[in-house]
Amino acid sequence: MFEYFPTNYVWSLSVVATLNNGGLIDEVDRACKPVLEAAKNGDDAGTEELYAAWVAVADQLIASAHADEAAGRTIAAGDKFYRASLYVSQAERLQSPTWSGRNEAYQKSIDLLLRSVEYRDPAFSRVEIPYQDTSLPAYFLKAEPTDGRPAPVMIQWNGLDSTKEMMYYSGFAHELARRGISTLMVDTPGSGEALRLRGLTARYDTEHWAAACVDYLETRPDVDASLIGIVGWSLGGYFAPRAAAFEKRLKLVVAWGANHNWGEVQHGRRHREGENPVPHYWDHVKWVWGQTDIEEFMAVADKVTLDGVVEKITVPFLITHGIRDRQISVKYAHQSYEQAVNSSKRELRIFTDDEGGTEHISIDHMPMASVFIADWVAEVLTNANAPKATTAAL
Numbered sequence: 001m002f003e004y005f006p007t008n009y010v011w012s013l014s015v016v017a018t019l020n021n022g023g024l025i026d027e028v029d030r031a032c033k034p035v036l037e038a039a040k041n042g043d044d045a046g047t048e049e050l051y052a053a054w055v056a057v058a059d060q061l062i063a064s065a066h067a068d069e070a071a072g073r074t075i076a077a078g079d080k081f082y083r084a085s086l087y088v089s090q091a092e093r094l095q096s097p098t099w100s101g102r103n104e105a106y107q108k109s110i111d112l113l114l115r116s117v118e119y120r121d122p123a124f125s126r127v128e129i130p131y132q133d134t135s136l137p138a139y140f141l142k143a144e145p146t147d148g149r150p151a152p153v154m155i156q157w158n159g160l161d162s163t164k165e166m167m168y169y170s171g172f173a174h175e176l177a178r179r180g181i182s183t184l185m186v187d188t189p190g191s192g193e194a195l196r197l198r199g200l201t202a203r204y205d206t207e208h209w210a211a212a213c214v215d216y217l218e219t220r221p222d223v224d225a226s227l228i229g230i231v232g233w234s235l236g237g238y239f240a241p242r243a244a245a246f247e248k249r250l251k252l253v254v255a256w257g258a259n260h261n262w263g264e265v266q267h268g269r270r271h272r273e274g275e276n277p278v279p280h281y282w283d284h285v286k287w288v289w290g291q292t293d294i295e296e297f298m299a300v301a302d303k304v305t306l307d308g309v310v311e312k313i314t315v316p317f318l319i320t321h322g323i324r325d326r327q328i329s330v331k332y333a334h335q336s337y338e339q340a341v342n343s344s345k346r347e348l349r350i351f352t353d354d355e356g357g358t359e360h361i362s363i364d365h366m367p368m369a370s371v372f373i374a375d376w377v378a379e380v381l382t383n384a385n386a387p388k389a390t391t392a393a394l
Contacts, residue, residue: 001364005039021169043279054091058084078119085112097287141173146180152227159234163192175374201290210243245312257361258333316345324358
């Protein structure tokens with residue numbers, strides 16, 4: 001993986017994600033140079049300084065985009081709003097949950113993305129998914145049907161620290177749209193807008209979120225409700241398989257980075273095993289799960305396992321993983337695959353050193369994973385929609 005900050009894995013992770021999602025190398029370099037020395041002081045120290053450096057570049061782009069708008073150059077304006085949103089979002093992700101500017105920063109990333117799609121992406125819409133006595137914020141990217149019928153759809157879920165904006169930046173929904181498949185990108189409880197602006201915290205029994213998503217999709221006339229799948233990356237590699245095990249309206253599931261026993265990983269991290277995904281890690285996980293005490297959090301984390309769960313998956317199940325994942329060992333990908341004995345089509349794809357995509361969720365070469373997953377999803381859904389062969393009566 002390209003490591004702009006050689007001694008700081010977590011900060012480098014954001015740089016790589018940004019470059020893979022449409023950031024320009026000159027702009028990213030100008031954002032990072034002012035904090036090269038700060039990066040040497042560890043993950044937690046200097047994150048506010050990093051935010052200021054990244055937002056300075058974003059604000060230059062915003063000013064330029066406004067000038068483009070005034071001149072009627074809306075294509076250029078849309079592109080600049082997009083990159084500004086991306087930079088603000090990645091810098092916000094690295095902040096402490098207790099940072100007073102966090103919600104304002106996150107809202108800024110949303111507002112910039114929405115300005116961008118006005119000019120760039122007419123297939124994009126913001127939607128709300130009814131959930132309990134509130135709703136889950138989401139983005140919907142509509143695919144043009146290839147056969148005149150309502151399109152199949154994939155539900156996409158976050159991990160521990162990503163957002164629906166990051167799902168959109170990744171370009172995965174557009175890969176699916178190229179194959180005639182729509183995407184519902186959801187900030188589930190514990191992530192993104194649901195956590196930051198609505199105070200909704202995570203739970204281990206994610207079939208409840210899945211049911212809400214499927215219920216919503218069944219109301220849309222532009223969706224083929226008989227062809228709904230789900231994909232989750234990072235901690236979503238637990239969330240999505242758990243959902244598919246119990247929400248039987250889902251027709252396929254993808255773990256974009258396995259996460260078979262996340263609770264076990266947390267015990268390892270207490271002993272400094274593996275890399276953390278974000279600074280201020282223990283504050284972050286308590287925030288996500290709504291816990292104030294580390295022991296209470298660990299008790300919740302112990303429930304986040306697919307042991308005894310993946311056996312209940314009966315639909316096609318794809319697991320992808322990078323062989324050099326420094327956050328979640330590749331052994332968990334093998335565990336999920338080995339235990340998914342009742343899946344109608346299980347597949348394990350390990351990305352190796354000679355091709356790239358070897359880091360966590362293949363973030364070092366994200367298209368390597370996203371294109372493979374999109375093709376696999378399209379093939380499964382095409383086969384699911386194919387007419388069944390019949391035997392003529394003799």
